[in-house]
Amino acid sequence: MALPALLRCSGQIGSGPSWAEVRGNLSFYTAMNLASRDITVDTQSPRYWELLDVWRKIDGNPVLSQQASNQCPVGYLTLKLLGFVSLRAEVILAELLKLEGVMIHPILRCLASTLDWHKVADLGWPLFRLLARVESPAHNELGMTNPLNTWSEANWLSEMPYLELVQRHLDEGIAVPAAASGLLLSYPDRISPYSRATALLALAEVLRPPRVAPDLVGEAERLIRRAVYILSEDFLAPKYPPLVPLTSHWPVFQLADRLACKGEVRWNLPAQAARSRPRVAVLPMPEKVSDVVRSCSLPYCDLNFFELVLRAVAASARKRLHLVEVGANLGDCTFWAAAHLGRRFTSATAVEPVPSAAAAVRRSVTINGWDFIQVVQAVAGAKAGEGSMHFLAHSAGNPYASASAVPLRDVETPSVPVRMTTVAHLLSSQPRPGTARLLKLYAYADLLDVLKGAKSAARKVDAVWLAFAAGLLPRPRSAAVAMFAFFYHQGFRVALPSFEVDWCRSWRPRWVAEQKMRQWLAATQTSRSAHSMVYVVAFRPRVLHCKPWQSFKQHADETRVWDRAGIANGCFFGRSRRQLLMAKRHGATYASYFLGDEELELEQQIREEKVVTRLDFFHDSDGDIHPPQLPFEDDDRAQRWFHRKLKSKDGSKIRAKLCNKLALQLQGMGHELIGRDAIERVSEALTQGTAEEGPLVCSMLAKELEGTRFDHHWVSQDGKGRYRLGEDGMKVAVQVLDGKLLIHGYFEGSLVHPVRIPILAFLTEHGKTSEKQPEDDCDLFGQAAPATGEKEGGQIRLRSRSRSPRPSKVQETPAQGGPLPLPPGWVKKESRSKPGVFYYANEAKGLTQFERPTS
Known part of the structure; x- marks a missing residue:
């Protein structure tokens, strides 16, 4: 032929x-x-x-x-x-x-x-x-x-x-x-x-x-x-x-x-990456990681690590990232972060002990001009010095897999002398202000030694991603307990993305991840091998951008440009539980790293829509605030200028001006949030519990109070459909009824008193005494003032000023020397928050009301 x-x-x-x-x-x-x-x-x-x-x-x-x-x-x-x-x-x-x-x-x-x-x-x-x-x-x-x-x-x-x-x-x-x-x-x-x-x-x-x-x-x-x-x-x-x-x-x-094994591969990343077609070096021989990269044209990196990086960058105020990767292999995870984030990826340290793999990492750095990535050929452990590296998978024919400083028991493996270092030494430098600092560990059998070497610098890290290789640990249960104790002691929250949907939310109970780990160790006890591995993420509260899973009701609109011709489905490995559900229920693909448009909208906005008016916002006409005209990315100089200016002798005056301008800015953002279809959006948000419920409801309630004596009244969300009002934090429930946003009722302990009135009427009736109209009956000269009322036929009909509700039409008339008895199950109680106000409660039915019950 x-x-x-x-x-x-x-x-x-x-x-x-x-x-x-x-x-x-x-x-x-x-x-x-x-x-x-x-x-x-x-x-x-x-x-x-x-x-x-x-x-x-x-x-x-x-x-x-x-x-x-x-x-x-x-x-x-x-x-x-x-x-x-x-x-x-x-x-x-x-x-x-x-x-x-x-x-x-x-x-x-x-x-x-x-x-x-x-x-x-x-x-x-x-x-x-x-x-x-x-x-x-x-x-x-x-x-x-x-x-x-x-x-x-x-x-x-x-x-x-x-x-x-x-x-x-x-x-x-x-x-x-x-x-x-x-x-x-x-x-x-x-x-x-x-x-x-x-x-x-x-x-x-x-x-x-x-x-x-x-x-x-x-x-x-x-x-x-x-x-x-x-x-x-x-x-x-x-x-x-x-x-x-x-x-x-x-x-x-x-x-x-x-x-047939090429030494360089050109990746095929989604179009939103800063560099979608970088060239990376691989080993020019049959080797699992290199072969997968050659066949997929994608980085050999777990997709749940991509999710962690995207959430950390989206939540970072300065939108930058510093990464330390221990066990980098060919550096695919570090190179993906550099290719996707571009200038937001400030620096990285890739630690790899295998000489040929470390040489491939250096070659990739040279090819792409990523001189901000430092390559360290060493083994991370509990202390610095000299040690040995054991090739645990050499007997299986793959000399580059599962290299560790800890040898296997009763198994002879080849070893070579290497230099030892610690994570604390790798984190000795201070990152730029506002930079999210991530630590990625692929340490296999010497995981606990690596964590010991990171103890003194763990406070400098915002999030940690690690692979827990139970099949290579001599006592995996004890290792898991020690790992959880280490992270809890350092102030981290721990999650298992492979088993948890809302793993990235800070409010999760601590025992969730521990229970999932115990269940996984018990399930894999009989069939555990060197490949038995689970991914663990430890992060500090409020460092990750995470929307609740319940907020995803529509299918993701995958309009991003990405060509997957000739790429196998198996190339997309290491997905979190959340990513799997996003792909199954919402049609998310690799174009969005299986997170969908909803998750990447904020990340895309942070990357592309730089707030160029940030410094111009603080200019004022009085000449007290004159920020310098800085380049697009020079956030550090701007931050130093503000720190120096706010500590000056006129700092209090400048702070007051900044607070006033920020309040006006927030008020304008609230007005922009409320559109013509605001009430429909609020109704949908209350029904589905989406993330925009809080901003929408708070903005609408604040809008109704503008121009009244309750203007600038404190309104904050306390849960789904529940809010706090005023400085005393009165807890209320809201609802949409007949096209209006109403206060459904206010809480007193576990009981809810229904009112179903607008917020202005509610605060007038149930707000703090200091926020009401004066209730004394004296004028400015100490004379008794006439009661408020209306004239009827030359007489004044008095109107009660009491905070108690108007009496019901059904009066408590004495009957044979005593009041009428209440229906079965009803009792009369005095309000604890407002003494002198009485209400009727039926604890069996969970009902409360001010009107006297008739049946």
Whole structure:
């Protein structure tokens, strides 16, 4: 097949998914399940069965199979290879022994027909990854029966040191030394052509960016083409069954798989990010995190951490962020914050002990010009000094996963000496005023040691995000108790976003997170593994912007621009319970990080609508306040100016002016909030309990009191439908009735006295005595003044000034020397807040009223 036809890939698989969607799902599946040598096909994954079902539909329909092979040849062969590795082991081994076949044979014949393996790999299909996974077990089972291994036994002894070196470097995830490959190639007459091809592929890997300049990429491609030419002459010849290339001593397909791993990836972030297409560095080899980033073109970072960052920035007055990330790996979380927040991201410290990962972080910083990000190659612990780093997942074939300063019990793991530091040392510098300071911990088994090292500087942190790896902790229950005690002692609120919807609200009881943690530890006790992990967030009160979950009643309007073509659903991992519900019930997508328009409106407003009139607002005509004309972002100079000005000798006068102007500003904001449909909005807010209930009701009540003696009366919200009035904080309930906002009643203990009157009439009747009209009967000269009333026929009809309600038409007339008895269940009580005022109560029915009950 000609190269242009081989590299073609477009269209849709019949009436099913597109080839781009299948490629994204298959690449993500292999990245999550086949990145390490000892990880095999996960038949429990629903994505595996989806892909296998696609292949079965293609394979069972000859017309669709022919159409698929023409639309996307490499994708068709990759699905065929997935179907092959899904067979039983004995069927796979039998297929490898056949000279002709329809499963693995067409794949090897296709690779033998082209020399441009690098262009085949650039298509993004994990063809070489699946071949590499077949190569290792096949060699272990049938390597002794391979005729090439027997034929080259004489050369094998001389080539064995080099091949062992290659295999060891492949297992440890490092590049094969160029000197070793060059030395082998200097003896062409003493080595087999297969070893020569292996050395050429190993040398091509060294000549790839970032190890060499981009202009030398052509040299690596020439070496690849030369190696494939050598292999296609004999190694991949049709005269041999697939057993020969897949069970040989030479790890050809493992090297080809590594050559398919790019060292740089361009992210595809939503359009509202300050930089939606940054380039980041990854490890140029098969490794889980790097493979996921390559397949998804998205940061490998939990989405509930995104939510924490957005809420912290939205609640910060100065809208800036400082991040310290311990266990940064490739720095994806830090780089996402830098790309999304832009200039609001002031500084960051990324701590990563693994040398190759730390080098990739530095390379990303250089590529994007993020010089405000500091990279520290060290291990965070309880104290500074020298220590060791243990690779806990090395036995599983992934040398870069689960690195920790604490070794596992009864398990030997490789370790290297590293420098130790503490979180307190990393937080020693003071951030700029008004900056939200976040700490992110991915510490695995040494979590408690890291927290000990952060004890002296914990007060400087606004919020902490950490991964609690129960499977790697020797005593997870005790560790959880110590973790909660640490945060409570430092004044934090603790939440588990994976299990709580309103996790970010400060009023949550302390026991909620503890109970959720105990339940999770009990549920995972029998099936706990190294991957058993739960995310914990500790934050200080009032540092996060969080709307109540009940306020979301409409579907989120996802109008943001974001192209998800070829991105698997599994790329969106680590979502909080709130994000999952937002996606399920309100249609939120990754364009808003699964938070919806409601959550991002304030964040967007904070980012784009800078309050440029902030300084101009404080100018006055008297000349006492003249703020400097500062640049757009210079908040620090403005803050220093105000601190200096308010501490001057005229500080009290200036403060009084500022308070008056702020009061007028707030009054104007209240008027703007009340529109023509205010009463309908208030009614909806009271019914649904949305966040705008308080501002709307308070503004409307204050508007009704303007121009009266109750002007500037204190009104504050005390709960859903409940408010406080005046300095004494009288508690009332409000309601909308007949298109008017009324005081439903006032509270006295647990009883509610219904009134259902406007606020002005209510304050006139039930307000504080000092706020009422004078009630004495003396004029200015000490003479008795006539009672207030109206003339009727030359006489004055007196009108009572008593605060008690008017007597009911049903009078308490004596009957045989005593008052009429009250109906059953009713009692007469005196008001505790207003002595002398009596009311009737029926505690069994929960009723109170001023009128004497008749039945």
